[in-house]
Amino acid sequence: MLDVGLLELLGEDWQSGPALARRLGVSRQAVHQAAKKLAAEGYPVEHGPLGFRLAPGAPAPQLLIPRLRGRFGRAYRYLGRVESTQDALRAWAEAGAPEGALVLAETQTAGRGRQGRRWESPAGGLYFSLLLRPRAGLGALPLLPLVAGVGLAWGLGVGGLKWPNDLLDPQFNKLAGVLLEAEVLGEEVRHVLLGVGINVEPRGLPPGAVALRRYFPEARRHEVLARVLLALEHALPLVEDKEALADAWRRAALTLGRRVRVKWVGGVLEGLAEDLREDGALVLRLKNGKRKAVTAGDVELVRTEVTR
Numbered sequence: 156m157l158d159v160g161l162l163e164l165l166g167e168d169w170q171s172g173p174a175l176a177r178r179l180g181v182s183r184q185a186v187h188q189a190a191k192k193l194a195a196e197g198y199p200v201e202h203g204p205l206g207f208r209l210a211p212g213a214p215a216p217q218l219l220i221p222r223l224r225g226r227f228g229r230a231y232r233y234l235g236r237v238e239s240t241q242d243a244l245r246a247w248a249e250a251g252a253p254e255g256a257l258v259l260a261e262t263q264t265a266g267r268g269r270q271g272r273r274w275e276s277p278a279g280g281l282y283f284s285l286l287l288r289p290r291a292g293l294g295a296l297p298l299l300p301l302v303a304g305v306g307l308a309w310g311l312g313v314g315g316l317k318w319p320n321d322l323l324d325p326q327f328n329k330l331a332g333v334l335l336e337a338e339v340l341g342e343e344v345r346h347v348l349l350g351v352g353i354n355v356e357p358r359g360l361p362p363g364a365v366a367l368r369r370y371f372p373e374a375r376r377h378e379v380l381a382r383v384l385l386a387l388e389h390a391l392p393l394v395e396d397k398e399a400l401a402d403a404w405r406r407a408a409l410t411l412g413r414r415v416r417v418k419w420v421g422g423v424l425e426g427l428a429e430d431l432r433e434d435g436a437l438v439l440r441l442k443n444g445k446r447k448a449v450t451a452g453d454v455e456l457v458r459t460e461v462t463r
């Protein structure tokens with residue numbers, strides 16, 4: 156497969172068509188065709204007067220792997236356009252992928268968000284799924300969303316968390332989100348697919364979303380990804396220490412102490428987001444003064460109007 160060979164050879168510096176043709180043992184025209192095919196598949200291959208290159212910051216394996224400091228991401232599948240990286244990773248997990256295996260796509264045509272929502276995945280973001288095989292078994296599942304949120308907040312270094320794991324900027328626009336999907340057999344957790352979407356470039360983002368570039372204009376995707384993977388790996392042991400997890404989450408939270416509206420199975424609740432319980436529930440102080448803990452639901456910030 157010539158296009159696969161070409162993708163592996165490309166870097167962030169321009170390489171001329173003849174030089175690439177020589178290295179691949181094919182004609183210049185074949186290199187052109189392969190580059191066109193890769194671009195059509197969604198890979199950020201650029202062509203200019205100096206030849207061919209990958210868009211700077213592309214998270215291709217040859218650019219990402221040298222930047223990794225931990226175990227996560229060392230088994231890596233880098234894709235152009237897919238429906239959802241969650242499905243691609245599930246298939247690999249069933250075929251025996253190791254913990255920390257990573258699938259990243261440049262764009263998704265059917266990216267999934269929490270609560271059955273769609274996750275828009277325009278080119279220029281980071282859309283990936285990471286394979287976890289938690290040793291804590293079933294007990295880990297309710298806490299993993301919080302662990303993932305903490306890891307994401309540590310890795311991106313801006314904004315804060317809206318329960319359980321949306322990363323918002325200081326104006327409450329969404330920078331990144333997490334989706335967890337687990338395969339459970341009886342008491343055994345076969346695997347967990349930790350899906351992360353990070354808005355890096357502003358192009359094509361839906362309303363309410365904000366790009367990481369607003370805060371880090373020089374952000375390079377492979378570096379951001381390497382940092383987030385390491386932070387997720389460092390956050391993972393928190394799943395076995397509820398107290399430390401709750402503390403870490405509270406420190407990374409943006410919505411504690413604010414008025415929120417929560418849609419949950421029991422309806423809609425409005426109140427003050429007062430605390431995080433150690434089992435991961437969000438504790439609300441309702442208007443009638445009572446406290447209510449919510450273990451699943453969708454939180455919306457209530458913007459308080461100032462009337463004169």
Ligand code: BTN
Binds near residue numbers: 268274284350351
């Ligand atoms: C959310 O905030 O609702 C969660 C968004 C999760 C999106 C990521 S992008 C990579 C992975 N593949 C998907 O289809 N979804 C997750």
